[in-house]
Amino acid sequence: CVIKSQPDSISHVISVVDRALTNVRTNVLLVDSDETSRAALLGLLRQQQFHVTAAGGGAEALHLLDASDSFDLVITDVTLADMSAYTLLAEIRQRHGEDALSVIALAETADRQHAARFLQSGGTEFIQKPFLVEEFNSRVFQVASIQKRIQALHGIAARDYLTDIYNRRYFFQYGPRLVEQCLRRGETTSIAILDIDHFKRLNDTYGHEVGDLVLKAVATRLRVLVGDEHLLARLGGEEFGVLFNGLDVAAANDFCETLRLDLARAKVTADDEQLSVTVSIGLATIESLESFENYLNAADQFLYMAKYDGRNRIVS
Ligand code: GH3
Ligand code: MG
Ligand code: MG
Ligand code: MG
Numbered sequence: 147c148v149i150k151s152q153p154d155s156i157s158h159v160i161s162v163v164d165r166a167l168t169n170v171r172t173n174v175l176l177v178d179s180d181e182t183s184r185a186a187l188l189g190l191l192r193q194q195q196f197h198v199t200a201a202g203g204g205a206e207a208l209h210l211l212d213a214s215d216s217f218d219l220v221i222t223d224v225t226l227a228d229m230s231a232y233t234l235l236a237e238i239r240q241r242h243g244e245d246a247l248s249v250i251a252l253a254e255t256a257d258r259q260h261a262a263r264f265l266q267s268g269g270t271e272f273i274q275k276p277f278l279v280e281e282f283n284s285r286v287f288q289v290a291s292i293q294k295r296i297q298a299l300h301g302i303a304a305r306d307y308l309t310d311i312y313n314r315r316y317f318f319q320y321g322p323r324l325v326e327q328c329l330r331r332g333e334t335t336s337i338a339i340l341d342i343d344h345f346k347r348l349n350d351t352y353g354h355e356v357g358d359l360v361l362k363a364v365a366t367r368l369r370v371l372v373g374d375e376h377l378l379a380r381l382g383g384e385e386f387g388v389l390f391n392g393l394d395v396a397a398a399n400d401f402c403e404t405l406r407l408d409l410a411r412a413k414v415t416a417d418d419e420q421l422s423v424t425v426s427i428g429l430a431t432i433e434s435l436e437s438f439e440n441y442l443n444a445a446d447q448f449l450y451m452a453k454y455d456g457r458n459r460i461v462s
């Protein structure tokens with residue numbers, strides 16, 4: 147029986163993360179204005195199986211970082227042709243947030259004042275030059291593995307343990323930002339709450355474990371249908387939220403109708419029975435910047451009306 151309704155223990159989660167990390171590629175951005183030193187560092191890092199992109203200055207580095215969110219680690223010389231590593235670091239921290247990237251600086255031993263100052267400014271690690279190759283490798287490797295762990299834990303914290311779709315915490319964290327982006331582009335957007343109909347009855351008839359199986363099936367189907375463009379989360383119990391990325395209420399209504407019909411037709415096999423559920427949907431439009439709770443409350447009121455009107459329908 148593969149049904150699991152209890153969350154994993156933290157130590158189990160960490161061991162899963164560590165196992166997953168052994169095969170994950172680390173993307174390094176190397177920033178050095180000195181060609182000789184850049185080539186030497188590039189060689190060392192590539193020997194250690196890091197995937198490295200090189201930049202000759204701070205502006206080029208920031209440009210590369212803005213263009214791709216796949217970098218994990220920045221390794222920079224403290225003195226660059228166009229800016230100091232401190233300026234580069236401040237820009238990185240401002241644009242990308244504390245946990246997104248680790249930043250290591252390198253400097254000649256003559257500049258002893260740099261290490262403390264760089265670390266106090268939000269840098270992750272500091273390496274004095276000249277260094278022993280083993281020391282350089284060990285420090286970089288350690289920073290990279292901590293960075294990977296942080297990223298993996300962020301991923302786990304954002305997901306619902308039963309269904310593996312995003313959880314309520316992530317919906318509330320990322321939702322307001324998505325709304326703001328839409329409104330700034332001058333687009334209306336919409337928010338939907340989907341609630342499984344008579345789910346308590348299904349639990350009472352077939353048991354909680356079958357209920358969990360149905361919840362997982364509904365979530366998996368929604369994940370496929372909603373895709374990456376819009377934000378889908380399990381808000382709690384048998385309730386899901388969809389924040390549409392720039393769909394007005396008519397377009398969102400069509401989208402919800404597709405979801406409603408697809409779920410109503412889908413069958414889940416459990417206990418030799420073919421089970422199916424329907425959902426009721428409350429759909430609200432977002433036209434101005436209000437609190438995120440307000441949008442959700444509006445959708446919730448419409449959901450209540452959908453239930454009252456007989457379920458298996460959308461009210462907007
Ligand atoms: P309605 O059509 O009005 O939404 O009726 P309902 O029975 O779906 O709604 P109600 O709010 O009365 O019951 C929700 C049920 O969802 C009760 C609860 O046991 C069940 N539920 C919530 N979370 C889980 C879960 O993680 N697993 C299972 N199996 N059931 C859950
Ligand atoms: Mg409910
Ligand atoms: Mg209810
Ligand atoms: Mg329900």
